[in-house]
Amino acid sequence: MKALEAKAKTLKERRVRHLGELVIATGADALDADMLAGALLGAVAVKDTSVEEGWRKAGARFFQRGASKAAARSDRGAANDTTTDGHAASA
Structure with missing residues (x-):
């Protein structure tokens, strides 16, 4: 069970790192946190x-x-x- 928890933690850390790299690569790191969060929330809400x-x-x-x-x-x-x-x- 501990091995599965460690694997899940590793995968989550990798995902967070990749998302951070994507934010930087797109230039979205120039936005303040409120603007970036708002843009992402807007994207999620679009139907x-x-x-x-x-x-x-x-x-x-x-x-x-x-x-x-x-x-x-x-x-x-x-x-x-x-x-x-x-x-x-x-x-």
Whole structure:
């Protein structure tokens, strides 16, 4: 039983970490906590499927753009000297 509780705790911590990373990656960390909470509550309350589908498509584009940027950085990284944070080293 303790092993299951430990696994559940680990999964919850990972989920919280990933949500935090998503907030930062989208730039939503620039919002104050009240604004971010309000936006999320508004999103949860929306019952219009066309609005939800628009958000879903925008989210998919965001993740696809992120994947293509990561691939482009990887391709450039083989040819360019990069720092550990993925930015090109300055001359």
